[in-house]
Structures are given as C-alpha cells and as structure tokens.
Amino acid sequence: MIVYVESNFILELALGQEGAASAESILSGAEQRLFELVIPAFSLSEPFGTMAHRGRERKKLGNQLEEQFRQLRRSRQHQVTIQPIETAPAVLLGLETAESDALDSVVMRSLRTASRIELTVEMFEQALNYRRDYDLSSSDAIIYANVVSDARKREKTRPKLFVSRNHRDFDIPQVHAELRPLGAEYCDSFERVVEKLAQHNVKLPRPSVLPIPGVA
Incomplete structure (x- = not known):
C-alpha cells in the first residue's frame, strides 16, 4: 500500500x-512501516513559505494592535478596559x-x-x-505531476492513495480517470485515508494527544 501526501498534510499536523x-x-x-508514505520533495519546503506569510500577517496585526493600545493608554477611562487584552501582540508572537x-518537528519526522x-x-x-489542461495552480500541478510520475513506475496491482484537502482542484473527472489505471485513488481528507487503509487491513495506531501550538 502506498499513500501519497503533500504540503497540507505537513501543515495539518x-x-x-x-x-x-x-x-x-x-x-x-x-x-x-505498515505502508509506504510518499511525498514530493517540493511539498516539504512549501509549508515554510506558508508559515512565513502567516508570521508576517501576525506581526503586522500585532504592530497595529500595539499602536492602538498606545493611543488608548493615554485615556484614563480606557486604561483599565484594555488591560486584559494588552498581551495580545505577545501572544501572537508566541x-x-x-x-x-511544530513545523520543524513534523518535517523532520517526514x-x-x-x-x-x-x-x-x-x-x-x-x-x-x-x-x-486541469486549471491547477502551479504548486498543485507540480505536486500532481510528481504523484502521477511515481505511480506509473509502481506495480499497478499495488493499491495507492493520493490525499489532498484541495478537493476543488483534484476531485475532478480527469484526475480520477488518470489515477484509476495506475491502481490509485484520490482522497479528499485524511479521515478517508484512514478508512481506506482499514479496508485494506492496515490497522493504524491510535494517535497520541496532539500538542496545541502556543499552549504549554
């Protein structure tokens, strides 16, 4: 059994x-080693760009909040009111x-x-x-080309799952028709992959309690 994942698998974790x-x-x-996990190398670097963008947006928001707090502190009637939320910029940074x-850890495990x-x-x-032809974004097109190219090299009788939450891009007739002769199937959620693996008698371990980013 082969499971192909991409960048949203890394980000989800x-x-x-x-x-x-x-x-x-x-x-x-x-x-x-209950099955083979396969990922385009491109998908291991892409999440860092997403994280960097989120970081810039949060920093921008934090600066805007801090400026608002600075102005509100000048008013005695607002000083007490804003105290509970004055730590918001620091929370965003944390x-x-x-x-x-967490991203570093997931990429290392992968x-x-x-x-x-x-x-x-x-x-x-x-x-x-x-x-x-499929009206995909550049990154999705690269990921899909990686998956199809690798699947063509594998035994057609070996079951394969390609999972991506971008169902608006990949859950289309052309993709299903192209994957089917390769012994591959598209899944639009990780829950669906778990179900499919169980159907192939792959018993996955129960997940441990996942840490929540930013919560000690």
Whole structure:
C-alpha cells in the first residue's frame, strides 16, 4: 500500500487543524512501516513559505494592535478596559514560535519516514500541461505531476492513495480517470485515508494527544 501526501498534510499536523488526529495516525503508521508514505520533495519546503506569510500577517496585526493600545493608554477611562487584552501582540508572537517549532518537528519526522519524489525536467514539463489542461495552480500541478510520475513506475496491482484537502482542484473527472489505471485513488481528507487503509487491513495506531501550538 502506498499513500501519497503533500504540503497540507505537513501543515495539518504542524498547526493542529481539524484533520490532525487522522494525519498523525497516518504518519505514525508509516513510521511503523505498515505502508509506504510518499511525498514530493517540493511539498516539504512549501509549508515554510506558508508559515512565513502567516508570521508576517501576525506581526503586522500585532504592530497595529500595539499602536492602538498606545493611543488608548493615554485615556484614563480606557486604561483599565484594555488591560486584559494588552498581551495580545505577545501572544501572537508566541504562537508563531510554537508553530514554527511544530513545523520543524513534523518535517523532520517526514524526512525520516517518507519516500521522496524529486522534481525532474520531465515532471515539470508535465506540470505545465496539468496547469493548463486541469486549471491547477502551479504548486498543485507540480505536486500532481510528481504523484502521477511515481505511480506509473509502481506495480499497478499495488493499491495507492493520493490525499489532498484541495478537493476543488483534484476531485475532478480527469484526475480520477488518470489515477484509476495506475491502481490509485484520490482522497479528499485524511479521515478517508484512514478508512481506506482499514479496508485494506492496515490497522493504524491510535494517535497520541496532539500538542496545541502556543499552549504549554
């Protein structure tokens, strides 16, 4: 059994989002070699750009809040009112640090566990076609070209799952038709992957309690 994941798998775990428990089960199962986890190398670096953007937005918001607090402190009638929320800029900064640490940890685990697909000239050329023909973003087209290229090299009788939460891009007839002859199937959630693995008698470990970024 092969499970292809991409950047939103990494972010789901690092940010502790709604599908993190299922994603953690998938990663833990791969660490126990219950199946092969495969990820485009491109997808391991992309989340850092997303985190950097979130950090810039939070810093901007924190600066705006601090300026508002500075002005409100000049008014005696507002000084007491704003005290409970004056720590907001510091809280935002703490969240950024915690999420960055969590991302580092998830990427390290993935590097130690998953097989990686390196982008080639041929894959990039195919990605350009997918971007045009399937109306995919550049990053999604590269990821999909990686997955299809790798799946074509594998035994067709070996079941394969490609999971991405970008269902608006990948849950289309063209993708399903292209994956099916390769023994592959698209899944739009990590919960669905857990269900599919169970159908193939892959018993995943129960996820441990996930840490919440920014909460000690």
